[in-house]
Amino acid sequence: MPDTAKRPSRILSLDGGGSWAMIQVRALMAIYGDVTGHEVLSHFDLVVANSGGSITAGALYSNVRLSEALTFFKTEKWRRALFVEKMWPIPDITRKLEFGPRYQADKKILGLRRLFGQEGAGSKGGIAVGDMAVTDLPGLLHSPRKTHLVILAFDYWRKRATFFRSDTASAAASGQTTRTTLAEAVHASSNAPINYFDAPARVNGRLYWDGGIAGYNNPVMAGVTEVLAGGIAAINIGVLSIGTGSVVLPQAPAEVPDKRIYEEYQSPGPLNDIMELAKSIIDDPPDAASFTAHVTLGGMQAAYCPLVRLNPLIQPVRNEADTGWQPLPANYVDDFKLLRDLDMDAVEQDQVDAIDRLCDRWLGPDKVVPNQPIRWNRENLTCQIGHRWAREAINDWLTMPE
DSSP states (O other): OOOTTSOOEEEEEEOOOGGGGHHHHHHHHHHHOSOBHHHHHTTOSEEEEETHHHHHHHHHHHTOBHHHHHHHHHOHHHHHHHSOBOOOSSTTHHHHHTOSOOBOHHHHHHHHHHHTSSSSSOEETTEEGGGSBGGGGGGGOOSSOOOEEEEEEEETTTTEEEEEESOTTOTTOOOOOSOOBHHHHHHHHTOOTTTTBSSOEEETTEEEEEGGGGTOSSOHHHHHHHHHHTTOOGGGEEEEEEOOOEEOOOOOOSSOSOGGGSOOOOOOSHHHHHHHHHHHTTSOTTOHHHHHHHHHTTTTTSSSOSEEEEOBEEOOOBOTTSSSBOOOOTTTHHHHHHHHHOOSOOOSHHHHHHHHHHHHHHHSSSTTSOBOOSEEOTTTOOEEESOSSHHHHHHHHHTSOO
16 A cells, blocks of 8 residues: 555546547546546646647646536537648548548647637636646646646657656656747647648647657556656555547457447558558557556555556446347447547537447446456456446545545
8 A cells, every 4th residue: 555654646647539538527527526627636746648638638727617628528619629620622532531631730729729728718817828838837726736747749850759848857857948838738749640630730840749659648657757757656656547438349259249349350451551550549559558557556566556547448348147248238339339430530519429428328327338447358358457347446546545
């Protein structure tokens, strides 16, 4: 157990995932209620975020209520302010071909400034939070914890991960010489290439792609490393890691009664390979980051999980005898198929509504949508380490010492 003589250091880790990041807001509401962003931050010493998760982090520092942050994701106007479609000679050409960039990067930064600025709820007391330097954000907080922030991105020219830190004195830092605003850091972090945005994000004269390219779509190890480098013992670190949904389907047996719940394999080839690569940066196969962080924090020897992972799975549920997969509930079939095939850029209202219903099923008492384990059995996908159901994970997090 943590050394109770010392206050634990707590990390909030937020995955990338575009519009699916609304899941993170729903999860925080299930834990803390409809509180302000700063009230959430008062429970953490560090927030580490990538891509869609950096938008969630920005909302927390903007100090909006969680219900208002959820409205950002659920309102089509705000989604389309970030995902501004490219104008092509032939309408929707990239969607018809299912290949090529769909959105304009230079428009996204404008949408982020509005979201965290005067037109959004990120303006408090005349301060446009999006225009504040990342290094100034902890000064907004009025709690004993001056919660620091790390946002991940990928340097296009150097082909290395970039860490936008609020703590320039961090022992993990290798120098930070330029002023980067919150909106700029989120812009750099949320700029997925190939099938999404048409150009790297330009910030302070440098070009950036999504931090997922550097292997940080799940940024938890960046956060753990940050805290360990500061001299905090692993036994005194607790992590709440929140994802943005994952599709993990079982392999099909010889006889397939319902193809919707089984993995469909793509044939290798240049086009399919590029498509699979584009999608892989927004996933966490095979959940290596969560397990690595768990081991690093001594979880294999501890009597408790130092890392609590919250992430809904689009996955069928095993029957009670553990001999097969339960049929999908009738009221979940259509949503399951939609979510199984849905990309991260969920812009259409019916898509976002389906993600919201996924959260209802995941966070509710009915065991319909399982939670992502830290480690599972590869054969039957049962939970070996972590929490199979969201309510169990939330209860363990709420009992972890602060």
